[in-house]
Amino acid sequence: MSQLVWNGLFVGSFYALVALGYSMVYGIIKLLNFAHGDLYMLGAFVGFAVLGAAGGVSAAMALPVLLLVLVLTMGVTGLAGVVLERVxxxxxxxxxxxxxxxxxxxxxxxLEYGMRAGAGADPRVYPVRLSGTTLEVLGARVTLQQLTLVAVAVILMIGLNLLVNRSREGRAMRAVALDPRAAALMGIDVDAIISRTFFLGSALAGAAGVMAGAHYGKIDFMMGFLIGLKAFTAAVIGGIGNIPGTMLGGLLLGLLESFGTFWLGGEWRDVFAFGVLILFLTVRPTGLLGERVTERV
Amino acid sequence: MNAPLLSVEGLRLAFGGVVAIDGLTFAVGEAEIVSVIGPNGAGKTSAFNCVTGFYRPTAGSVRLRGRDITGLRPSAVAALGVARTFQNLRLFGEMSVLDNVRAGTHLRIRQNVLDALLHTPRYRRSERESTEQAHHWLDFAGLRGDRYGPARALPYGEQRRVEIARALARRPDLLLLDEPAAGLNHTEKAEMLDLIRRIREQGVAIVLIEHDMGLVMDVSQRVVVLNFGREIADGPPDEVRRDPQVVEAYLGRDADEAEIEQARASVAGGRDGGA
Amino acid sequence: MTGPGGGAPPAEATSEAAPAPGGGRRGAGPRSIASRLMENRWAGLAGLAVALLAPFVNASPYALSVMTSAAIFVMLAAGLNIVVGYCGLLDLGYIAFFAVGAYTSGVLSTRLGLPLVATLPAVLVVTVIAGLVIGAPTLRLRSDYLAIVTLGFGEIIRVTATNLDVTGGPSGIYGIPGLTEGPVSFYYLTVLVVAVAVIGAARLGRSRLGRAWRFVREDEDAAEAMGVHTYKVKMAAYVVGAIWGGLAGVLFAAHLSAVSPGSFTFLQSALVLMAVVLGGMGSIRGVVVGAVIVSLLPELLRDLADYRYVAFGVLLIIVMLVRPQGLWPARPKEVAK
Structure with missing residues (x-):
């Protein structure tokens, strides 16, 4: 039972990271960026390339190196997101x-088939794996590396939340999301703010990609497809455009999937997730924390 | 006693904490022209949206010939004989002018999928009827421009006519016009006034939202005045014009320059105000 | 394979030339009356002639197979065009209906030993149900939500087919009977069915229902205000699209005599969409041409296998940026009658 909860929270933190970018971009320009999941895939491959170029990594150094790669990758995917928006x-x-x-x-x-042309259709094995000691927490088997990844995800999310709610930049973002024209009249450079939103969202997706690579050990050019759908589901559950809601949605989806898989079997996991999506869209399309839209019949 | 064509009672509309309409009651008889006026943001268009089913009112009722139509979806309201135009022209821009007006005949023409696939005589007949009606109402509305090209290619004033022709092709008993004269020049306004009168002669009742006081005072049997969602007057134009509350609303600090000018002119001397 | 005007027999043009009120003041296009009809008619007939004569040029089994697939792809594109082009609903899981049709006919014919034609009523019923089930919850949603939910449904159908025993699991179903003897006659049958499907889609597009689809695409509120029940109209587009996709699926099953989940991936949905967008959303002629290009081009570019999908992706973006109306767009200008 607690194992299921832990697995759910773990996967959910990935979903949440990717969903945040989805949600932010949607919040600001009302676009469902289908390529968002592919930025996650791009992140995994960028990390793969950097790690490959660095040569072998000793087990002791794995974590610090991985964190460094994470930051580098976030920069690259962030820029990719900016270019995508611009072009x-x-x-x-x-x-x-x-x-x-x-x-x-x-x-x-x-993006998908560009990566396939560049890196091949076969899955690649990630050059670094975090081999952690297993801990027993409340009856659930938890590895140290899982804990680390969740911690990184949580730090990133807290950072994002602070940025959006406390900084000048974040205020500008919220202003543009609310009313781009009014924001422009107030002297906000709307294009620049949208660019930065894409940067942040894509960077988070890239980070999730590297973490997924290090955790699952295998990456391929289609890995972003499903996670894109899952991230969208997470965003819808929480309330698309709403940052805390999206985080909650990610964790919730992870939990639902974890239990759903347990009851129905792994091969039905994705079907279950979409079932949840459709249910939410039918019953509560604004999500758990999303604001109610003016009621139009 | 016969129920009036349209009766709105105690209509209230709130979005969260913001009250857009706060207790609106008025009635429209057969072939009557009633204007709804008030400063910007007074809730006029919201009231239209409640009557036509686009908004679900928070409280109150909308009745059509005594039948409660509150909360029906817009297409169901339209099916009962209500047509409307929109404040910011809502034509099907990429479609031909004729197709736009054919939209009004959607509920009147009878053909099913098989007719369409097999091009049965019934299909041809219904298409021909639809086209003829579309031409008829375009003629009625006085459209001069090209009917076969896309609606978006017409000049603004012509697009207004197309929108009205589209609504008329619905053959409504009640027509709601949301600022039909906005953005028109003097000649076009005079023609619009004439068109509104001719529509009424067809036995169609009209509810009119309009800022041009000259036009309103000239054409309406009754005028309903809204201010901040509240109804402050309801009566014949002459009475409403002298109502101190109305003058206050129009000359108050919330009215913009143009409206003050209009209000002054109309209060002072009737129809030269805007037309 | 005729354009929207092509389906009309000449009699219609004369019968509808009857005097209508206000004839004098109509913006006229006398130039267009004959020339446009001819243009449409000739375009359609020329396309059909090319399709019918192609086997005389090259009737190798490979060429026939490619051409049959292209024809089936044209039918898919004509179906998706109803949903995306006419009605403006982005369906990213359209291939699901193709799968439903192919699997339904495949399962029924192999399990019950029925000839493929006998499965058609069941295919119709099942695809209509699939259209209703997928449409009912999603068509109330905002258009962009619809896109991603249909994408999810596409995946659900594929995953379900992979997981169930009755559909043969990951390896699918084999030994589906054909519809005709031999590939040549099957090719001609396919061309015939597809031509009828294309003309049918074009005729629907011009009818009362087709106009309602386009009203919804252009402005949902204005359509509602005119009495168009937008939800039902969208549902109709969805169901008709589903039927077209399902019937194309039967042709597909008959063509390959086997179906497996691998044929119904998002890639396929995206390729059909590509055909519709490239040719011109809402333009039946354009969509037919787009489908032929998208299905035949990869055959010509075999050496560039890895890059052709990249090119498709880039092309989608470029078309949207530079020529959103597609190669051969629908004309808002209608023929004066």
Whole structure:
């Protein structure tokens, strides 16, 4: 039982990290960035490349090296997100929603198959694995590395929350999310704020990618597809556009999946997750913490 | 006693803590023109949205010939004989002008999927009827521009006519016009005034939201005045014009320059105010 | 394979030329009446002629197989065009209906020993149900939510097919009977069915229902205000799209005599979407051309296997940025009658 809870929370923290980027981008330009999951995949591969270039990593140094790689990767995927927005999305901001969504699908496609062309279709084995000691916590088997990853995820999320709620930058972001035109009139550089939002969201996805690589040990070019869907589900559960809600949604989805898998069997895990998504969208489309939209019949 | 065509009772609409409409009651008889006026943000368009089903009112009721239509979806309200236009023109921009007006005939023409697939005589007949009606109402609305090209290509004033023709093609008993004269020049306004009168002659009742006081005072049988969501007056134009509360609302600090000008002009001397 | 105007027999043009009120003041396009009809008619007939004559040029089993697949792909694109092009609903899991059709006919024909034609009623019923089940909860949602939920449904269908025994698990179903004897006759049958499907989609697109789809695409509120029950209309688009996809699935099952989950991935959904977007959303001629390009181009670019999907992705972005109406767009300008 507590094992299921722990597994759920662990996977959920990945979902939450990726979902945050989804949610932030949606909050600010109302776009479902289909390519977001692929930035997570890109992060995993960037980490893979950097670690490969660094040569062998001794087990003792694994953690510090991994953290360094994490920061580097976040920079790279963050920039990738910025470029994506600049090249593909910016010019379509006033265009019909459908055009923007199709563009996002195109971007996702290009990233996935671009990576396949570059790195091959076969899964790659991550060059570093954190071999941790196993601890018993409340009857659940927890490895040290899992704890570390969750800690990193939590630190990143707290940092993001502080940034959005406390800083000038964050205030500008919230202003743009609320009303881009009014924000522009107040002297906020809307383009720059949107760029930074993409940077932050994509950086978080990249971090999650590296962590997933180190945890699961294997990465491939399609790894972002499912997690993109899961992240969207998490964002919807929590309330898309709402940062604490999205974190909660990620953890909740992790837990639901963990229990769902236990009851139904692993092969039904993804079906179960989408079932939850559809249920939420039908019953409470604004999510647990999302604000109610004006009631239109 | 016959129930009036439209009766709105105790209508209240709140978004969270913000009250957009706070107790609105008015009625519209058959073939009557009633104007709803008030400063910007007074809740006029919200009231339209409640009547036509786009908003679900927080409290109160909307009745059509005595039948409660509160909370029905907009298409169901439309099916009962209510048509509307929108404040910011809502045409189907990429579609032809004719197709736009054919939208009004959607509920009137009878054809099913098989008719459409097999091009049965019934299909051709219904399409022809739809097209003829569309032409008829475009003629009625006095459209001069190209009917076969996309609606977005027409000049603004012409687009207003198309929107009204589309609503008329619905053959409504009640037509709600949301600022039909906004953005029109003097000639176009005069033509709009004429069009509104001709619509009424067809036996259609009209509820009109309009800022142009000249037009309102000229064409309406009755005027309902809203201010901050509250109804402050309801009566014939002459009476409403002299109502101290109305003058106050229009000359108060919340009215903008243009409205003050309009209000002054209309209070002072009737229809030259705006037209 | 004719354009929207092509389905109309000449009689219609004359019968509808009857005087209508206010004829004098209509913005006229006398130039367009004949020329446009001809253009549409010829485009459609030329396309059909090319499809019918192709086997005389090259009837190798490989070429026939490629052409049959292309024709089936055209039908898929025509179906998705109803949903995305006419109605403006982004469906990223369209291939699910293709799968439902293929599996339903495959399972029934192999398990019960039925000829494939006998499974058609069941396929219709099952695809309509699938359309309703997927549409009912999602069509009330905002359009962008719809996109991702349909993506999820596409995955659910595929995962379910992989996990169930009745669908043969990951390896799928083998030994599905064909519809005709030999690949040549099957090719012609496919072309015939697809041509009917394309004309049917075009005719629906021009009808009362088709206009309602486009009203919804252009402005949902205005459509509602005119009495269009937007939810039902969207549902109709979804169900009709599902039927087109399901019937294409039957052709697919007959063509390959086998179905497996690997044929119904998101990649396939995205390729159909690519065809619709490239050709021109809402333009039946454009979509047919788009589908032929998307299905045949990879055959011509075999050497660039790894890069062709990258190119598709980039192309999607470029089309949206530079020419969102597609290669051969639908004209808002209608033929004066």
């Amino acid at each position: 593909a999305y910016r010019r379509l901001r006033g265009a019909p929603r459908l055009s923007l969504l199709i563009t996002a699908v195109g971007a996702s496609f290009a």
